[in-house]
Amino acid sequence: QKEVEQDPGPLSVPEGAIVSLNCTYSNSAFQYFMWYRQYSRKGPELLMYTYSSGNKEDGRFTAQVDKSSKYISLFIRDSQPSDSATYLCAMREAAGNKLTFGGGTRVLVKP
Amino acid sequence: GAGVSQSPSNKVTEKGKDVELRCDPISGHTALYWYRQSLGQGLEFLIYFQGNSAPDKSGLPSDRFSAERTGGSVSTLTIQRTQQEDSAVYLCASSLGYGGAGSFYEQYFGPGTRLTVT
Numbered sequence: 343q344k345e346v347e348q349d350p351g352p353l354s355v356p357e358g359a360i361v362s363l364n365c366t367y368s369n370s371a372f373q374y375f376m377w378y379r380q381y382s383r384k385g386p387e388l389l390m391y392t393y394s395s396g397n398k399e400d401g402r403f404t405a406q407v408d409k410s411s412k413y414i415s416l417f418i419r420d421s422q423p424s425d426s427a428t429y430l431c432a433m434r435e436a437a438g439n440k441l442t443f444g445g446g447t448r449v450l451v452k453p
Numbered sequence: 454g455a456g457v458s459q460s461p462s463n464k465v466t467e468k469g470k471d472v473e474l475r476c477d478p479i480s481g482h483t484a485l486y487w488y489r490q491s492l493g494q495g496l497e498f499l500i501y502f503q504g505n506s507a508p509d510k511s512g513l514p515s516d517r518f519s520a521e522r523t524g525g526s527v528s529t530l531t532i533q534r535t536q537q538e539d540s541a542v543y544l545c546a547s548s549l550g551y552g553g554a555g556s557f558y559e560q561y562f563g564p565g566t567r568l569t570v571t
Contacts, residue, residue: 344495374557385457385544385562386496393557430496439484439552440509441560445495 345369348431348444357453361418365431365444368412372433372442375407377416380428380446389429390416421451455479457563459545465569466535474530474566478547485528486548486560487520491541499543502528503551535570542567 348365355361363377374393378386392398395409406415414433418425431444458477466472478485487499498512502522513519517535522528532539542565548558 374552383564385546385564387562388559391557391559432496434552437552437554439486439548439558439560440498440501440512441486442498443488443496 343368344445345442346431346433346444349447350445352448352450354450354452355421357421357423357451359421359451361416361421361425361449361451363416363418363429363431363447363449365414366412367414367433367442369433369435369442370409370412371435373436374434375405375414376432376434376441377403377405378430378432378443380430382427386430418449423451423453425449426451457545457547457561459543459563459566461566462564463567463569465571468537468570469534471531471533472535472568474532474543474568476528476530476545476547476563478526478528478545479561480526482547482549482561483525484548484551484558485522486546487528487530488544488546488562489541490544490565494541496544499530501551532568535568537570540568540570 346367376391377389380386390405402419404417428446430446432441486501490496517533520530544565546560546562550558
């Protein structure tokens with residue numbers, strides 16, 4: 343079993359809908375939780391990160407972390423066709439910067 | 454400013470040949486990472502370099518894989534005697550520092566090198 347599990351999708355939504363993504367993990371030592379966006383044939387780019395539990399909002403994006411359930415989520419409001427990409431969750435322990443990634447969820451936002 | 458660059462962007466090689474992949478990190482970034490992204494395994498950590506410290510090689514899948522970082526800047530990932538299962542996208546990332554407890558340094562990724570072993 344992988345340390346971080348993520349549904350591969352694809353997740354198809356109409357433009358303007360809310361996109362809901364999530365990951366589960368097994369390593370209770372993870373303290374930093376990140377979401378990356380990756381367009382085809384490009385490297386991942388960081389969208390948001392959170393430390394420990396709680397919510398964080400940045401524009402149309404909201405990240406949630408529930409450490410008791412070992413579950414993290416990313417919500418994208420008012421989705422746009424330009425949001426069509428693969429979304430990767432990533433995690434790391436308190437010290438160091440070695441990231442463990444989920445497998446990624448492919449999202450398609452249809453006009 | 455310039456981001457992380459990688460070369461070549463694509464590489465096709467025959468099984469058994471050696472390949473070298475290059476990464477130019479963002480200037481001033483002390484930490485450099487190599488990852489591999491494949492369909493079956495997702496994005497996996499391979500190795501990282503931080504300043505003058507010994508590299509963390511814990512993610513290298515076999516002794517056919519090695520990497521070096523010269524002068525604290527450019528890095529080369531070498532795969533010897535390539536196998537078909539080595540086919541993947543090899544991604545390099547760099548960060549301004551290497552996070553200690555309570556600190557966060559964003560990793561900036563390059564576009565990757567797509568390796569195909571025939």
